[in-house]
Structures are given as structure tokens and as C-alpha cells.
Amino acid sequence: MKIRIRFAKTGTLQYIGHLDVMRYFQKAMRRAEVEISYSQGFSPHQIMSFASPLGIGLTSEGEYMDIEVSHCGTSEEMVGRLNEVMVEEMKVFSFRRLPDEGKTNAMATIAAADYRVSFREGEEWDRDQLLPLWGQFLEQEEILLWRKTKKTEGTGDIRPMILKAVWEEDGSFFLRLSAGSSKNLKPEAVMEAFCAFWGKEFHPFALRIHRLDLYGIKEGQLLSLEDFGEEIR
Secondary structure: OEEEEEEEEOHHHHHOOHHHHHHHHHHHHHHOOOEEOEOOOOOOOEOEEEOOOOOOOOEEEEEEEEEEEEEOOOHHHHHHHHHHOOOOOOOEEEEEEOOOOOOOOHHHHEEEEEEEEEEOOOOOOOHHHHHHHHHHHHHOOOOEEEEEOOOOEEEEEOHHHEEEEEEOOOOOEEEEEEOOOOOOOOHHHHHHHHHHHHOOOOOHHHEEEEEEEEEEEEOOEEEEHHHHOEEOO
């Protein structure tokens, strides 16, 4: 049975890397007595994959991992069992069964991500200057930025990958950006491009970045990765 788990990574745990998160969950599965399946071969390991590993220093309430189990209780029961052995800063929100057919792997289906970008204390930008410039920035037909990926590097247009961008009344930015293997835009890149447009020096450590959710595409529509699965009752 394929299972998708949604969880949060907050507080001081923002400073641990992906491999440590993976090891943490491997131990949590054993402590919670989840009947997780293991791979075959000389060195069996838990069948577990993560949607999109979070960068160091970022927090999130929209992290996902897929596992396979031989048997499990209800979604409510399994969430409770896992949270009993977890620290508060790594909280499980849902435990849902994925369909056996079709393309369901979290990493392969990612198409977009939501972020909230706010300022650290004492690093706020002048709102009166920011608001009109933010609107002008987004009205551009193209937003050029030098980017380096695993395969290429150079100047590219990031505007098509900014799916939604809103300045919130609480003083933060809401960003919905393309994500995944083919198109992937980080919120830091958007803020760097905005600073360049403004003529302002970019200080990445002045920002707090919190991931809200991850999305895949189903029937031509963006759908939260959580909604690809169903509650176990």
C-alpha cells in the first residue's frame, strides 16, 4: 500500500539537512511501529522518498514523503502514533493512501510550490517605496536573472515561473512558483531579481522563507500533493 505523509519542519530543525531528516523518519517509523516495507537485496532499506528536500534555513508546513506499508491503521490513528514519537518542530499532518495506478510519485509530480517570504526583525523594507515598485516589477513582460542549474548557467527569463505573487497586509510576500525537475524557481531568486529592479542590495539572510505547500498537476489543474491521496477510515 502506497502512503503519502504531509509534515512540518519548523523551529531549530530548519538547520538540519535532508539526510538527517531522512534518518530521523527512519527511526520514527520504527518507534511508531509503522509496518513499512523494505527494499530487497544485500542492504535492505525502508522504501521512502521525499517530494522536494527543503534547503537549510527554510521552514515549512508543506513537506511530503511517500512510503510503502504492508498494513496500517486509520489515517487518524497513524498520524497520532507518529506524532507521539516526534518532536514538536517536526509534526505530521496527514497520512493518506495513494492510488495504485497512475503516476503518483511525489518527486516526479511536483509542478509548483507556495511560499511566504517575510523579514527578520530589523530588516523590514520601506513599505511606501516597496508597494509601487513591486507592482511595476511584476508588470514586466520578462524578468531576466543569471541562474545556474545542474546542467546550464546563464541569463534567463524567470517571469513565466512566477505563477502568483502578492504583497500581504501583514508585511510578507506570498509567492506561487514553478517547481520540479523541468522548471524550478526558488523564492530567493525572485527577491534577488526584485532587489536588482529596485536598485537595492540583496541580503538573503534578511529574509525568512516558509514553504506552505507543494502541488502537482491533475486533469490540467494544480492540486495539493496531499489531495492526491485519500483518508484511510
